[in-house]
Amino acid sequence: MKCKKVERFISRSFDGLLKKEEKEELEEHLKSCPLCQTKREEYQSLLKALKEKDLPEAKPYFWERLQPKLKERKRYQPWSLWKQWGIRAIPLSMLVVILLAAVIVLFLPPKDEKLSQSEAFLLRNLNPLQETSTLLEEEGLENKNMMLIFTAMEENNGARRYPYEK
């Protein structure tokens, strides 16, 4: 076994992670390798030094000091209540809206509305533009007739003449 692999075995041995045969292999190597023996001693010393003799206690009145901080943060985070409950309410409110819309569509009787002329054309599957142009043309004729009448009246009165006459 190579010394590099042994170092990993030494480290793992302190965590009790070695299998029986790995343990035996390690011990066998250590018997004949003073360098790895030194490494093991160094690891032992290191891990001992890492363990605190007495773990320090938290400073006194920990909760008493924490409580006002919590209260203060709550005051500055009114939306935290929204975060807590509001987010849960979103899907619920969406469901309510969808249900309401479904009720309106399904159960409310349709309003008897009078259709506009273009809507009527659309319903009759006609081309509204074509129909409208006919109407406009008709209106145009009427306008022309009216203009002729007025022009004739003005001619009789000897007043100004219009540039386009027939």
Add this chain to the structure above:
Amino acid sequence: MEEKELVRLSKEGNEEAFSILVKKYKTKMFNLAFSLTRDREMADDLAQEAFIKAYFALPKFKLKSEFGTWLYRITVNQVKDYLRKKGRMKEISIENIKEILLLKEDEAGREEREYAEEQRRKLVHQVIQVLPEKYKVILSLRDIQGLSYGEITKILKISPGTADSRLHRARKMLRKKLAPFLSQKGGNHEM
């Protein structure tokens, strides 16, 4: 009252239930922060801030996982943020304790040995501070706090293989840095 019940009540905003949880975990969280900063005042502030974050994050906490593990994760992240802002420590002065640590075991008396052991402990903890963050954290969780591999993998969200190799690299790094100061007779450890 069971911990899960206390957590459930705390989720509903019951401060009394939360105070019981704080009293149960305050020392552990303070120790974790202290082992990573070596500063009592800062460790106290970080532990308090971790509990505040936990309190406001409780609505998101799933009762399926352990509260302690979740709290450890919050504290680790809190300390990591602080360490990133502070920046890595560059130098440590070991000259004044070098001589004591290099005393041979048989040359030193009992008092001197105890003193040297204390100085070595201080030195080891100082050297940890200059290690990269991820190695510092895993050493603290495993070798200082004594948490199990299972707990560590859950707190850091890493696989057991990653935890194993990261811990080995961290210990190796520390051993190499401290090799001249590590005693020939370390003490009793499980083999």
